[in-house]
Amino acid sequence: MNRAYRNLEILLSKTFKVEDSTLRDIVLFSIIYTAVMVVISVPLFGWWGAAQFIVMAAVMLLNFRWLKEIVDVITSRAAGEKVGHPADVLKFVFRYLLIGIALYAIITLQRPDALPLLLGLSNMVAGVFGAAIKETFRRK
Numbered sequence: 001m002n003r004a005y006r007n008l009e010i011l012l013s014k015t016f017k018v019e020d021s022t023l024r025d026i027v028l029f030s031i032i033y034t035a036v037m038v039v040i041s042v043p044l045f046g047w048w049g050a051a052q053f054i055v056m057a058a059v060m061l062l063n064f065r066w067l068k069e070i071v072d073v074i075t076s077r078a079a080g081e082k083v084g085h086p087a088d089v090l091k092f093v094f095r096y097l098l099i100g101i102a103l104y105a106i107i108t109l110q111r112p113d114a115l116p117l118l119l120g121l122s123n124m125v126a127g128v129f130g131a132a133i134k135e136t137f138r139r140k
Helices: 002-015 021-078 087-109 114-121 123-137
Strands: none
Touching: 021 087, 021 114, 021 123, 114 123
């Protein structure tokens, strides 16, 4: 179990460009939350509700990654380093556009269930709670 957890941490570090252990824990717990909720949402909401949840959870993970990159660029510039690219501004705007497109597609394709959408949007919140609980009970 410990080896699998460590391999998953390494994969997350490379995929989400997360070096900080707390940020890595947030992403890890949000992925665990997503996997558990997909299993639970299929019998509760059906395939359409599970698909809504998966789409919103994926959008929120991507949103979190882009937000982290934007914060890194802003803090680097504030420190006087020349970092960043004009595409960073587009990522900032595209985050909200992506959320809007996902919600619009789900709403226009079929009458959406509100609960799977909200559970998908709360993906990163669950990751933050999981990381906070881990930090609370971590032995020093």
